[in-house]
Amino acid sequence: MGEEALLRDLRRDLDDAGLRGSFLVRDLHTGTEVGIEPDLAYPTASLVKIPLAIATFDRIRTGDLDGAQGLLIEPGRDTTPGVTGITKFRHPARVAVEDLVYLSLCLSDNVASDALFALTPPARVAETVRALGIGGLTIRHAIRELSDTPADRLRATDVHLAHALAIGAGTAGRGHGIPQLDVTRASSGSARAFVDLLQALWTPSPIDPGVAARVRALMADNLMRQRLTPDFSSDATLWSAKTGTLLNLRHEVGVVEHDDGQAFAVAALTESRVAARAQPEAEALMGRVARTLRDHLRGR
Numbered sequence: 001m002g003e004e005a006l007l008r009d010l011r012r013d014l015d016d017a018g019l020r021g022s023f024l025v026r027d028l029h030t031g032t033e034v035g036i037e038p039d040l041a042y043p044t045a046s047l048v049k050i051p052l053a054i055a056t057f058d059r060i061r062t063g064d065l066d067g068a069q070g071l072l073i074e075p076g077r078d079t080t081p082g083v084t085g086i087t088k089f090r091h092p093a094r095v096a097v098e099d100l101v102y103l104s105l106c107l108s109d110n111v112a113s114d115a116l117f118a119l120t121p122p123a124r125v126a127e128t129v130r131a132l133g134i135g136g137l138t139i140r141h142a143i144r145e146l147s148d149t150p151a152d153r154l155r156a157t158d159v160h161l162a163h164a165l166a167i168g169a170g171t172a173g174r175g176h177g178i179p180q181l182d183v184t185r186a187s188s189g190s191a192r193a194f195v196d197l198l199q200a201l202w203t204p205s206p207i208d209p210g211v212a213a214r215v216r217a218l219m220a221d222n223l224m225r226q227r228l229t230p231d232f233s234s235d236a237t238l239w240s241a242k243t244g245t246l247l248n249l250r251h252e253v254g255v256v257e258h259d260d261g262q263a264f265a266v267a268a269l270t271e272s273r274v275a276a277r278a279q280p281e282a283e284a285l286m287g288r289v290a291r292t293l294r295d296h297l298r299g300r
Helices: 003-016 045-062 097-106 110-119 122-131 143-147 156-168 191-202 209-220 280-298
Strands: 019-027 033-036 070-073 093-096 237-246 249-258 263-272
Touching: 003 019, 003 033, 003 280, 019 191, 019 280, 033 191, 033 280, 045 097, 045 110, 045 122, 045 143, 045 191, 045 209, 045 237, 045 249, 070 110, 093 097, 097 110, 097 209, 110 143, 191 209, 191 249, 191 263, 209 237, 209 249, 249 280, 263 280
Parallel strands: none
Antiparallel strands: 019 033, 019 263, 070 093, 237 249, 249 263
């Protein structure tokens, strides 16, 4: 099948499932790529934890931060809502800075991430991204600002109402009545911006090689594996990735490394028109679309 026809079919599949997305797959050795609306910007939710990790490890490398320094986290005072990690702790805990990076990337721990943002504010993380020459990626706020959405104010039985609002309150210019979904106010990025970031982590770039290696290792240990992992993880591949979720947004970006030496950066950023919190079919389709694009690129 030709590329134009393939992309048309994939767009139709996404539309039939109530999805729109920004997808991009790039061969990290040749630079060839294929995508669907790769420059369309979305609020990035937890994907921002990748540049946060880069900035934190770089400050540790230069001696600006002590990775072994323990930070006291106190439930009630420091808690940012979430479903994993320190967010669920009931008692004070002292956690080293480097271990907070692990919790942030591998468990997508919101409390750990905000403790890191307290050390390296969003504006400083954004400076790190700009220094890499990566455009189209903004870091405007800490994670706690993602926890005050309509879904956080409603009972669990009414969460579909928050999703309905998320679906209906957007504008043609990518603005939104919910600030966390407005690309002009929230941290945002496109599939291309994240593929550029992944390429900087996996190939020679201004990122210190030791910093890049540490971030890659943590992304390989990521425990959030319900989206693209089933389509990219096998005995003959290594899949290293990070997810992002907010209301009707479901994202994942990562790199698949094959035993034969091939490596592909993959970014899938999506929004759903279905007013439901749990959408396993949408997550399965994300993986299928991303893998189909990778298979097409690999077969060129």
